[in-house]
Every structure is written in C-alpha cells, then in structure tokens.
Amino acid sequence: MSLALNAHTVKGVLVMDMSGRLSVLDQNYREAVLQLLETGHRHIIFKMSDVSYIDSCGLGQLVFVYTSIKNMGGSMLLLAPSRRVRDLLKISKLDTVFDILEDETPLANSGTQVA
Numbered sequence: 001m002s003l004a005l006n007a008h009t010v011k012g013v014l015v016m017d018m019s020g021r022l023s024v025l026d027q028n029y030r031e032a033v034l035q036l037l038e039t040g041h042r043h044i045i046f047k048m049s050d051v052s053y054i055d056s057c058g059l060g061q062l063v064f065v066y067t068s069i070k071n072m073g074g075s076m077l078l079l080a081p082s083r084r085v086r087d088l089l090k091i092s093k094l095d096t097v098f099d100i101l102e103d104e105t106p107l108a109n110s111g112t113q114v115a
Contacts, residue, residue: 002020002026003026004018004019014041015045015079017050018048020050021051021053021054021058022053022061023054023055023057027061030064030065034068041074042069044069044075046078046079048085049081050082051081052082054085054088066098076098077101078098079101079103080102086100
C-alpha cells in the first residue's frame with residue numbers, strides 16, 4: 001500500500017492526513033509538499049496516525065520536507081504518529097528534531113498555532 005495524502009485546513013493551518021507506507025517506493029509525499037510550498041503554504045501539520053510503516057528513505061523524506069519548510073520560514077508538526085512511527089522516531093532521535101502533538105485537542109482550541 002502506498003502513501004495516501006488528504007489535505008484540509010483547520011483554523012488557517014494546513015493539515016495533511018497521511019495513511020499507508022512512507023517508503024522509497026513512494027515519492028508523491030515530497031512532491032506534494034513542494035507543490036504546497038510553491039502555492040504559499042508555510043505551516044503544515046502532518047497527521048500520521050494511519051501511517052503503518054516508514055523505511056529509512058521515508059525518514060529522509062520527512063527530514064527533507066522539514067528542512068524545506070524551515071528554509072522557507074515555515075513550521076511543521078507531526079500529529080498523532082502511530083506507535084510504530086513514534087518508536088522509529090525515538091530510535092532515530094528524530095523525536096528531538098520534530099515537534100510532535102499526541103492528539104488533536106490543541107487544534108480544536110482557538111488560537112492554536114503551529115510552532
């Protein structure tokens with residue numbers, strides 16, 4: 001199963017729902033984010049609760065996207081990563097790089113901004 005992306009906006013912030021596998025075989029993630037950046041989106045939340053698998057290339061894509069967003073003055077959050085993804089982020093120490101929200105509650109509160 002490849003990665004499926006579905007975008008919607010919550011209080012002016014773009015939320016990308018991700019489901020499936022983020023791997024070397026799937027390049028649409030990086031391309032989709034680059035297109036969003038070209039159209040002016042700078043603050044993006046990636047909801048990862050339905051991401052079942054990430055390989056090393058997928059981690060590299062996350063880092064590339066994070067760097068691209070930061071270089072354009074934007075910000076990125078990972079929302080509710082699945083247990084498997086969360087464990088991989090911890091093992092790779094990327095949990096210290098990415099801002100991670102465990103649930104959507106802060107998004108429902110008014111005035112919530114992407115860090």
